Every structure is written in structure tokens, then in C-alpha cells.
Amino acid sequence: MALLSVVVPVYNVAPYLAECLESIAAQTYRDLDVVLVDDGSTDDSARIAAGFAARDERFRLVSQPNAGLGAARNTGVRAARGELLQFVDSDDVLPPDAARTLAAAIACTGSDFATGNTLRLDSRGLRPSRMHARIFTHTRLRTHVTRDPELLGDRTAWNKVFRRAFWDRHGFAFPEGVLYEDTPVMVPAHVLARSVDVVHTPVYHWRRREGGDRSITQRREETRNFVDRFDGVDGVSRFLGEGGWADLRRWYDASAVRSDLAFYLRVLPEAPDEYIHVFLDRCNEFLDRVPPRVLDRLPAATRVQWHLVRQRRVPELLEVIRASRDGGVPVVRRGLRRYRALPYLDAGLPYLPRRLYRAGPSRLRRTFTAINHKIKFLDSCR
Structure with a gap:
């Protein structure tokens, strides 16, 4: 078996670290080189990591002054000795066969990397990760994002095993000094790979921190959090555009509007004024490049919200967001048409036409529409 290097950045995760490292030590894939990078921890993390290295x-334990997750991962890659490369965040957990499942896939197929399904972990146990569930519905070997565009949503570093030669050939490195380091590397990796193995089996348990100990993804109301996420999304969009992948860029931009940027849209009612102004400026800059039909195809509630973002109508935007949060906005009829009963539906405002509120088609029709869109996309790539 090829030597697999597992890079584990460590920073102030003492309550979770032992469970994480025990799950790595217990992997059924035994030929491991585990590089623990202590990124200037101020709690017991370094001591716990040193204990594992001694036993x-x-x-192996590498120590450096605090420089952030991206820098710690890059340090780990430089120290890694293996032909294969894997990343594990130090508050998460690996199922016992995770490394073997992914390494076996690329050994069989020759793909540049393998990526696997993910479960969310909290005090109540394990449940599917909504971010990953739609992508990992079934196993596909030797595929590629141009044939399987849903893989544009597979943007996390830690559910994958890479060939080190592929990583080095393209000079991949995580951005340093920012939050959300994964997307600017993982989407280009999907595009530049010759082929990728997609494994339905869960290979990662992604912890959702509870109480006051919140992870980065749980702090979306912070201005820096949004700016770093936006810069990553914007950089990938430009990478796809400059590389000539126009169809992939359209899919990616639409996905960003539905997910990455929409996550921050939902927290605007709790955000300070500075955050709201930054959000409006950055998102309108992004939407200037996105075809209008991308917004037209969104669900009614999200469509109305983004329209108000384009209009910079903050009071109305915040009211619609609050009304949409429960997800159970009723459908009402006006003549022969069905609409979502959101604020201002019947206000007759010139900047909020009623067509924006139209309820979507049935689930069956949505399924056929999605299939048709994918067929057209695949035809355009031939």
C-alpha cells in the first residue's frame, strides 16, 4: 500500500483532539504518516498531540507560531512524506475505513483524487450533511466535473485523498491569513483533475460545535467571515472565466447565489449596518456578472430577497428575510396563478413586481426541468 500522509492542523481544540487522533490511529489503512501541525495553541492541544507522537x-508533531488554518495545512504538506495526501480538521472524526475506502478507489482507477460522503456530528449523534447529500447519492468512478457538474458543490478539503504528484504538479496551496481556505483550492482541483472518484460511503464525520464554542461556519454574522467567503467565491468564478470554462462558471455562479452567498443573506437581520453595506456592495458586484435568468430560477422567497439586494432596499429586504425563515410561507392564489404570501405581495410597489412571488412548479416538474438543464449542459461540453 502507498504511504498516506494525513495532515492535521491543530489550534486550541483540546476538548476534541484526542477523539480525532484516536480515529486516525484506528484506521484500517495502516500505512500512515500523520503530520500534526500545532499552530501556536494556547490550551492543552500541543500536549495532547505530543502524547500521540510519543506513543x-x-x-509526528510540527510546531509553528499561530498563522491560521491555511498556513498550517501548507506546513503539513511540506512535511508530508507520502505518495497520497489527506487533510483532517482536528475537531472532526474519521470512520475506521475512511482512508482505505478513498485510497483503494484511486488505486483501482488511476484517478487524481477520490472524494467521499460526509455526516454531521453533534451531541445527538450522526446525520447526513445537507451540503454533501445531493452530491454523493451514488458512487461514480473516473468521473469529472464537466460530466458531473454537481461536483462544483464539493468544496471541502477533508473528505478527499489526493495523489501527491497531482497536488504538486498544479502547485496547489491553501490561501493564508483568511477564513474559508477550501473553495479556492478544491474547485480548481476538480477542474484540473483528469478524473475523480466519487464515493457514496461516508468517509468523514464533520463536527457541529455546540454552545458558545462556535466554528467558523457558525459565525456568519461577522463581517470578516463574509468578506473572506465572498473573496473565495469570487476568485473561483474568475478562475473559471479566465480559464475558458464558461459553462462551468455559469453553474458555479448559480450555485454560489443559491448557497454560499445565500447563507449570509439569511443572517442580515442580526448583522450590523457596516456588514449590510459591505454585503450589498460585494454581492451586487458579483451579480453584475451573473445572467438574470439565474435569479429568475430561484425559489420565490430567495428570488424576492436577491431582487431587493439589487434594489438596495434594506428595510424591505430584512422584513422579507424574517418572514421567510420558517420555510413554511403559504401559497395563495391571485386569479389563476399561485404566489408565496411574502411581505409586499399586494402592495403594488413598482420595484417589487408580483411575478417575483410566483410559487414554483411541482416537485415532478422541477425534476424534469433539472434533468433537461443537465442534458443541455452536457451537450454544450461535447
């Missing part, structure tokens, strides 16, 4: 010769 298990496969574990």
Missing part, C-alpha cells in the same frame, strides 16, 4: 511512530 505512535506514525505520528
